[in-house]
Amino acid sequence: MLALDLCFRRGDFELVVNAQAESGVVGVFGPSGCGKSTLLKLVAGLLKPQRGRIQVGDQVLCDPEAGIWVPPHRRRIGMIFQHARLFPHLSVQQNLLYGHRLVPPDQRFIQPDEVIDLLELKTLLGRQPGSLSGGEAQRVALGRALLCSPRLLLCDEPLSALDDRRKNRILPFLRRVRDHFRLPMVYVSHDLGEILQLGSQVWIMEGGRLVARGDYHGGGLDAWLAPNAGDHVLVNVVEAVVRAHQEAEGTTELVLSPVGEPWFAARFEAPLGAKVMVALGADEIALVPERVPVISVQNQVQAVVTGLVRREGRVLCRLDAGVPLVVALTCRGAEQLALSVGRKVFCLFKARAVNLLGMQH
Numbered sequence: 198m199l200a201l202d203l204c205f206r207r208g209d210f211e212l213v214v215n216a217q218a219e220s221g222v223v224g225v226f227g228p229s230g231c232g233k234s235t236l237l238k239l240v241a242g243l244l245k246p247q248r249g250r251i252q253v254g255d256q257v258l259c260d261p262e263a264g265i266w267v268p269p270h271r272r273r274i275g276m277i278f279q280h281a282r283l284f285p286h287l288s289v290q291q292n293l294l295y296g297h298r299l300v301p302p303d304q305r306f307i308q309p310d311e312v313i314d315l316l317e318l319k320t321l322l323g324r325q326p327g328s329l330s331g332g333e334a335q336r337v338a339l340g341r342a343l344l345c346s347p348r349l350l351l352c353d354e355p356l357s358a359l360d361d362r363r364k365n366r367i368l369p370f371l372r373r374v375r376d377h378f379r380l381p382m383v384y385v386s387h388d389l390g391e392i393l394q395l396g397s398q399v400w401i402m403e404g405g406r407l408v409a410r411g412d413y414h415g416g417g418l419d420a421w422l423a424p425n426a427g428d429h430v431l432v433n434v435v436e437a438v439v440r441a442h443q444e445a446e447g448t449t450e451l452v453l454s455p456v457g458e459p460w461f462a463a464r465f466e467a468p469l470g471a472k473v474m475v476a477l478g479a480d481e482i483a484l485v486p487e488r489v490p491v492i493s494v495q496n497q498v499q500a501v502v503t504g505l506v507r508r509e510g511r512v513l514c515r516l517d518a519g520v521p522l523v524v525a526l527t528c529r530g531a532e533q534l535a536l537s538v539g540r541k542v543f544c545l546f547k548a549r550a551v552n553l554l555g556m557q558h
């Protein structure tokens with residue numbers, strides 16, 4: 198559990214955040230300069246708030262009014278950054294064990310062998326950081342952070358220096374860490390698709406404030422529709438299993454849930470039965486009231502409206518299509534369809550709009 202009640206000022210910039218996160222991954226999303234890194238630095242103890250309180254689990258780490266200040270190295274918080282920041286003069290193995298040695302043995306709940314296995318680091322142990330690829334270095338940085346047996350992991354845009362292919366190779370490792378250690382994580386990114394591959398709890402920051410927070414599929418995030426939120430790319434990220442490839446049509450058939458209809462994606466290389474993650478933009482989906490008998494679009498998926506948010510000429514429609522989906526519409530479109538909660542609709546989208554993000558390990 199993470200509980201924050203913070204006020205921090207630096208020059209003209211002011212950060213005021215009052216929020217709690219229960220467990221799992223919280224994705225922090227927002228435009229450049231809104232204060233995401235500042236928030237993480239405050240939690241890690243690299244910056245001191247003028248006022249406020251930070252609590253992780255049952256320990257208060259900072260409360261100036263009560264005279265409490267736990268220094269950064271005593272907070273047992275792991276942090277990974279955009280660049281791996283490994284110690285260049287130490288081998289991968291020495292980097293991994295650096296923090297581990299500083300943790301008293303009775304507080305070490307994460308062991309080197311476990312991390313080396315989970316992050317597939319065995320073949321890298323003797324290497325020097327300078328010889329590693331960006332993705333390998335980030336895996337080592339993640340391993341080093343975990344070996345401090347942290348009670349919270351802070352991730353500050355850890356994948357933003359990597360291209361999409363490398364990004365999608367690291368994300369399964371982060372999911373493994375999430376599932377294996379059940380460590381609470383705060384994950385900062387500009388990329389909503391990246392956040393949604395790890396979890397659906399999202400905090401949206403703007404100008405040093407949390408303007409919205411909630412479950413991406415459950416509501417509370419009306420700020421997506423704010424006029425200045427036009428740059429946010431709303432996306433759906435879903436897990437699926439590869440069922441078949443249709444060579445003639447150039448498509449790959451996916452099963453999302455045991456009962457739901459299959460989806461068709463543009464053909465990609467993956468063995469049958471492979472677990473994958475795919476993305477579908479919220480603007481790529483059209484809604485129609487009835488099934489269309491003849492149409493060139495390959496995906497026509499039945500869904501029920503579960504939520505509607507109207508603001509500033511736009512509508513955000515939440516749907517249950519066997520998996521939760523978000524669709525962005527104009528108000529006019531929503532009125533023409535007479536959308537309301539409980540209404541049955543069909544989602545139309547091209548196979549080409551369904552993009553492979555990566556394989557699950």
Ligand SMILES: Nc1ncnc2c1ncn2[C@@H]1O[C@H](COP(=O)(O)OP(=O)(O)OP(=O)(O)O)[C@@H](O)[C@H]1O
Pocket residue numbers: 207208210227228229230231232233234235236
């Ligand atoms: N060392 C510093 N000294 C003075 N101002 C700073 C310093 N670091 C950041 N700032 C300012 O504080 C504000 C918040 O910065 P912060 O780095 O937290 O934003 P961010 O949301 O993480 O941005 P980005 O996504 O670009 O990394 C910005 O206005 C920034 O210019």
